[in-house]
Amino acid sequence: MQVSGYLRLSVALALATIALKTGAWWVSGSVSLLSDALESFVNLAGAVFALVMVAIAERPPDEGHPYGHHKAEYFSSGFEGVLIIAAALAIVWAAVQRLLMPQALDALGWGMALSLLATALNAALAWAMLKKARAARSIALEADARHLFTDVYTSAGVVLGLVAVGLTGWLWLDPVVAMLVAANIMREGGRMVWRSVEGLMDRAVEPEVRAQIDEVLDGFAHHAVRFDHVVTRRAAQRRFVDLHMHMPASWSLGRAAALRTSVEQALMDAVPGLRASIQLLPMDAEAAA
Template identity: 70%
Template sequence: MSWTLLHKLTPRHLLMASVAVALVTITLKTLAWYVTDSVGLLSDAMESLVNLASAVFGLVMVTIAARPADDDHPYGHHKAEYFSSGFEGILIIAAALGIVWTAALRLVDPQPLAQVGWGLALSVASSALNGLMAWAMFGAARAHRSIALEADAKHLVTDVWTSAGVVVGIAMVQLTGWLWLDAVVAIGVALNILKEGVHLIWRSSQGLMDEAVEPEVLEAIHQTLAGFADARGDAHAIIRFDHLNTRKAGQRRFVDLHMHMPAAWSLGRAAAVRASVEQALMSAVPGLRATIQLLPTDVEAHFDDEKDLI
């Protein structure tokens, strides 16, 4: 799949595809568990159920995030994607705990496996589907700056590693005859996806708390502003910027700053320069929204005064 095609596919389209893939993999992995009676394959199938629920919830949140700003949400609905990431993390943790419980019971009472060949073939086929879907979603997540797509892609990758671990575990059970190894592999899988769930919840919380933009985005902003600060029309026409703050909300990036310029400038000239700065910032960082307050060179804003902190 080419990068051009990934740019054309919207997050909503990819999440719809993820729902379809989840349904197929659930069917394959459930069949694999049914024919083998392996608790490791059961844990793999349970994680695919989480994939389905996460993809459906992500689809709903991405649809909400795409809504335009309105009177009740003047800054848009972009943060809805963070709810998708947090919800997916919670589901992953719940699935991990369920897997541990099921595996612990099987560890106490190991059971022989049946029709291992068919089970492994079905598991490998489902993993291939998940891997292909994750690859496409990672590319689109970068293109659209979508945390919902990134979360779903990471979960799919976790699912692929889960399946790989289960396949290796079942193969070792067949080679060694150690039936308890099936349950141990399932517990290892659960601990791995538990870590991923905690990470997704953390990412979601940081986004909801107005985390600053990425370092490379901040560097692009500073470089753009430096170009205007160094472009002096005359000895007295010095432009400088301060009180720069950034935040990100889903696919959007926001920057607020003060632009100081000579008090002798007319309002029209000052506004024209500000418009040029805004346009340059939005060209340097796609999806950026800039808010620039104009101030004379000899006027400072004091945000750190005690009265401003009350």
């Protein structure tokens, strides 16, 4: 299944979990279950936005965007992070009101059962999405998967808090659990926003990818050829490397170009999705900075 297919499933599941968790809050009156339901609305908005951004990211390069549209996925991750933070603030507001005016909880068993059903569905989809995101190197899909995992942890915490309320009768535990839930999802939202910012600032490729690039270059380097000024960056699924390749000034242009083509092909074979830009220079020359 393609990345967009998983995001469509995420949209459908968000609608289903909204119904289940809203029902859980309705029958129980628990503000922590309400906080869980509010986060599901964020899931829906995030999944829809991610689906739109992935469609944009998949567009081929054009005159206005010669390097492609891959960075659109970072906007998806950042937007979802902002939504998570907004939901956390709404949860805190509702929890403070309930802490000031405690309210008895009803039908906790039904409420927890509906919440656990939604949690199981979210966990299954989040696991499948994260696996696909790593294979496809899709930050938008990974952000949505991690958001769903946050929802799973949130729901588990809510249910444990409600069990404690049922056992102790301490109604203040319900809003306190909601506040803890809000703090957790706010932390995750902040991480997603920061990761998107780093991506938009052309962060270098991952250490393991850089190691693959260096290994390929080492395989071509010898007394007549050397590489330097190796610079990398990543844009969602795409990876880029720019470097200088020095060779004897006596070599013909055809020989130098043939070697460059071999190096580029070896780099792309080692790192799928990589785009290499190699500048040819004579051995005793350095390009201007």
